[in-house]
Structures are given as C-alpha cells and as structure tokens.
Amino acid sequence: MKRVSIITGGAGGMGLATAKILGSDHRLVLCDLNQNRLDLAVQELSEAGIEAVGIVTDVTDRNSVNELIVRAQSLGNLVSLVHTAGISPQMADAEQILRVNVLGTVNIVNAMFDAASEGFVLVNVASMAGHMLPEFMIPRRTYRYAFSDSGKLIKKLLLRCKLMPTDFYRRGIAYSISKNFVMWFSRENAARYGVKGARILSISPGIYDTEMGKLEEQSGGVDIAMKSAALKRVGRPDEIAELLAFCATTKAGYLTGIDILADGGVIAGRKS
Template identity: 55%
Template sequence: MNRVSVITGGAGGMGVATATVVGRDHTVVLCDVRGDRLEGAAQTLGGLGISATVVNADVTDRAAVDRLFDTATGLGDLVSVIHTAGVSPSMGDAEYVMRTNALGTVNVNEAFFATAGGGAAIVNVASMAAHMLPDEMIPKDKFPQALSDPDAFMTDMLAACAVVPEELQSGISYALSKSFVRWYSTAQAERFNTRGLRIVSVSPGSIDTEMGRLEENAGAGAMVADAAVPRWGRPEEMAELLAFCASEKAGYLTGTDILNDGGVIASMTERARKASA
C-alpha cells in the first residue's frame, strides 16, 4: 500500500522543497490555503517526476483539516505529516498570526492524532523566535486552553501581546505562537505515544523563501549578518531535516524541538553574556 505524507503550507518554498525530498518514496499530499499557488507547486513537482495530490484548505478550519486527512488516508497509509503552514508578522495582525500558527497547529495535530496509525510521525515548524522571548513574557500556563477552550486561549494570548505598542504586537504574536508550537510538540509527546505516534518540532532561522524575505527589513536581515553562519538558510537544507525527522530513521526522536538557525541564537546568547560580563 502507498505510504502517504501530508505537507501543509505545501505551496510555500519550504513546503515544495520538502515535497521534493519526501516525494522520492512517498505519495505526497500538498495542502495550502492558496489554491492558485498549489497548482504551480504541483507542476513544479511533476517536472521532477513527483505526482502530488493537492488540497486547498485553511488549517484554521478544523472541518477542512478533517477533509484533508480523509483525502490522505484514502490514498494509502498515512505515515507522516510535515506541518509547515504558518504566517509571519508582516502577513497580518496579532489575531491572524496567533490563530493561524497556534490554533492551526492544534487542528492539524489533533486530526493526525485521531487518524494516523502506529509508527507515524508529525513534524511541526516552529521558529527561532520561539527561543528569543524571555520566559516571563510567555504565558505557558494558558497554553493548554488551546485544546479545551480556543476562545479563552485567544483572549489570553492577545492580552499577552498587548504589553507592547500595537505596531509591535504581530511580532510578539508570532514569537508567542511559535513558542506555543514548541510547547505543544513537547507537552503532547507522551499522549501521542499512547497511539504509537511521534511528534517533533523544528525551529528554523531565517530561510530564503518568499515568507522569510518578508521579514528581512524587520530585523531578520541583521540577525543573519551576525549569525555564526552569516547567510540565509536554504529551503533545501530545512527540507532534508524535516524529512529526516518524519522518517523511520528518527524513530527514537519525539517530544523535542530542533533549532536549525545557523547559530543565530547561539551568537546572540554569547554576545549578551560578554556584554554583561
């Protein structure tokens, strides 16, 4: 039977790059909210000999996500999900960023939990931003509400964003939402293992994609220049890591986050230490 891998955000640079790797030995399902871009992504993959099934769906819509998984399981055994779908601060306000990145992650992961068979894995894309906020700005005690009371979760997250001026709130929302993704991928590991499932998150740095470049003038460019590896990451580099984490080769890997940022956080931490010494 076909081994099926779902890639959300499948029309984006990271999604297409990942499909190029995973599609070598899996049936690929690409999901994206941008229907027009999906067809282009499928054509790109087709030119590489990879046939992809496309599903136009918004990850913030749980019913649409459930239909996505119905499509995937109808094609064979669902063995992996690589959840790259998300938005950056330049793409919307704090509410939009939080709902897409945090609640979208809950929708995709909970559908995976309900659907996938033993041995399957889900890899969530967080961000190096999840490693930047001080702990006192991250209301982790409110994070579990995302599973039980999404409205209360949103209220509390937006209140946490409101500690900064309005023009900065989408940036704080992004960091908080990706902190949530990192938390969820750790906190749910034991529960997922009750069904023989693995869950991992990967935190990219500044990646040379359309979405990544949107943040170039909002601070990402300076961080790249000051990183241990002073360049933008390539989508292909992220794709290989995401595909590995989802594969059987990483069968002992679960409940953790992998920071793949070219040394940005390491460099910032060391500079801060030296400055305070």
Template identity: 50%
Template sequence: MGAAEFIVRVNALGTVNVTRAALAAASEDFALVNVASIAAHMLPSVLIPTRAFPLAETDPDRFVRKLVGRTRVARSQAAGMAYSLSKAYVKWYSARSAEEFGAGGARVVSVSPGSFDTTMGRLEQKSGSAALLKAAALKRFGRPEEVAELLAFLASEKAGYITGTDILIDGGTYAGVQRYGSKIPRD
C-alpha cells in the first residue's frame, strides 16, 4: 500500500537493516524471524531479479531501481508487484544470512503468511485474496493467533535446528494454487 519504491525500501532494505542489527547483537541460541509473504511464493521465478539482490547491501539505491524497474511488467499493479518482489527478497536474504548467524550459534528464518483475518487482510480480500481461498485446503482466513504461535515457536529454543528456510503458513492456499493453476474453482 503505497508507491513501489516506498514498498521496496521498507520491506527489503528494512529487512537488511534489522538483520544487520540483529546479527551484531546475536549470541548463541538467538533467533531472528523475518516476515515474508505468500506473495513471494506466487511470483513466477523468472520475474524475480535474484542477480540484483546482493546490491541491497552494496548499492541500495541501484537495488531499489532494479526492483522498481521490474514492476514495469505490471504497470497497473506496480505496488503489488513491488510487494511480491520485496518479500521474495526477504525470503532470499534470510536464507543467505543463515551461515553468518550460524557462525555464532544463532538462527534466522522467514515466515510467509497467507491471508489472515486482520484489518489489512480484509483490505486484501477486496483485491482478490478471498478468491484464492477457493483453491486452499482450509477454506478460511488464518487467525492472528495462529501466525503468532508459529512466530513464537520459531523464536524459541524448541526450534533450535530450524534456520535458513522459509515457513509458509497459508492454510494450503499455495498448494491449491499449484494444483489448480489458472483454473481455480469459482464457487
């Protein structure tokens, strides 16, 4: 919700800043849980400019230009495309950072929520997320406490061997979309 450049700067560069600060403070058994999105999974990999991703740390302005430039393939939905690209970056960067965190006995993971029953989730419903529920295994929006429980688990010592990966929490929406493709059930 906003201009493509703003979305990329907040989601992607914000993740870099938080991750760098967390790494500086991390000690053994520390865990950073970054938040990506199902939108990162829904984007065809051919549209994700992963070769530009390392620029986020070395040349942030060029990185932003590259991602915003990629949104031109969907001009009328540039903000949505920027969101998907920036969340794909969050997944990638979390995985890429795992070795650095692991050197000190710490962990980093990302979580990709689907549609949740929140104010923002209900806004997304108007833009088509509710239609995706028709393909989902669980035909409902997630409850905020469900994602909160996952975040708490991943930050706890109980998840001590989980690092460098993304956890999709979407009620089976992505699996359904993969199954149905463009023929998502209408009713």
C-alpha cells in the first residue's frame, strides 16, 4: 500500500519545499485555504513526477481537519503529517494568530491521534519566537485547557495578549505564545501518542527565505535576528525542509517529545 503524508500549509514556503523531498517516496496530500495556490503547487509537483492532491482545509475547524484525514486515508497508508500551516504577526491580529496557530494545532494533534497507528509521526512547526518568551510570561496553566476546553484556551490567551499596550505588541506576544504552546503541546502529547507506537515532535525554525520570512524582513525582524545569529544569513527553504522531511520518516524513528531549534544560532547568540 502506498505511503501517504499530509502537509498542511503545503501550497508554498516550507510546506512545498518539504513536499518536494517527501514526494520522492510518498503520495502527498497538501492542504491550504487557497484553492488556486493548491492547484499551482500540485501542478509543480506533478511536473517533477510527484503524486499529490490538494484539499482546501481550515485547520481551525475540527470537521474540516477530520475530512482531510479521511481523504488522506483513502489514498493509502497514512504514515506522517507535517503541520507547517500558521500565520505571523504581520499577517493577522492577535485573535486570529491564536486561532490558527493554537487552535489549529490542537485540532491537528487530536484528530491525528484518533487516526494514528504504529509508526505514525506528526511533526509540528513551532518557531524560535517560542524560545524567546521570558519564563514568567509562559502561561502553562492556561495551556492545560487544550485538553478540556479549547474555546476557553483561546479566550484566556487572548486576555493575556490584551494586557499589551498596542496592537503591535499584542500581535507579537500572541505569536510568541502560540509557538511556545506548539512546543509544549507536542511534548505533552508524546506519551499519549507513544501508547499507539506513534511519534510527535516540533521543530522551531528561525527566519527563512519564504513568503513569511520576507514579511519579517519588511518589518525589520531579520536585522534584529542577525545581530545575535551565529550564521549571519537567513535560512534556505530546502534546509528546513530537509529537517522536516527527515523527522517525518522512519530514519528518525526514536525521536519524539522534543523541540528542535533550527534558527542559525539566533537563540544561542542571545544567551551568550
């Protein structure tokens, strides 16, 4: 039976770069909110000899995520999901950032747990921003609502963001908290997934040469990051894609419950 991998946010950036690697021996299911972007991505992969289908999916809607998984399972043996879908402070307000990055991850993790079998792996994309939060600003008690009431989770996190004085800072703290949550939730689900013989982990990219990375460049985020980075350049999409693809295969079969920081040494420089 053909091995199948889902890639959320697969129509561009890190998702599409990862698809080009995993597609060498997997049938791919790409999801995105934009049908035109999906069509272009599927066409590009097809021209490279990669079998892929595109499915419009809203990760903030559990029913939409469930439908995505059912469709993927109909195409073969679903062995991995790489969850790259997310939005940055330059793309939306604080509430939407939390809904996509936090609620979207809760939906993906919980829906995939129900469908996971022996050997399955879920790779979530966090961010170096999640490593930048001071310890006292990490709302771990609130994170716990992810297991009981996701609506209350978003409301309480949004209240935390509204303590910031301006919309600029609210969007920034929403993003950092959302990506710190992705790291936490991946780690907290490792034992749960392990009961099924499945794996779950997160990867925290720094700034890469993608559409989202270019938004960081326009906002001055790249210049700030480069001041402390060990490698004085932004990352290439293929560099993070190789890591995402590796973690999504059996070559990394003993790797779970951990976050891998791939930021060119930005966080290391801040702490030195």
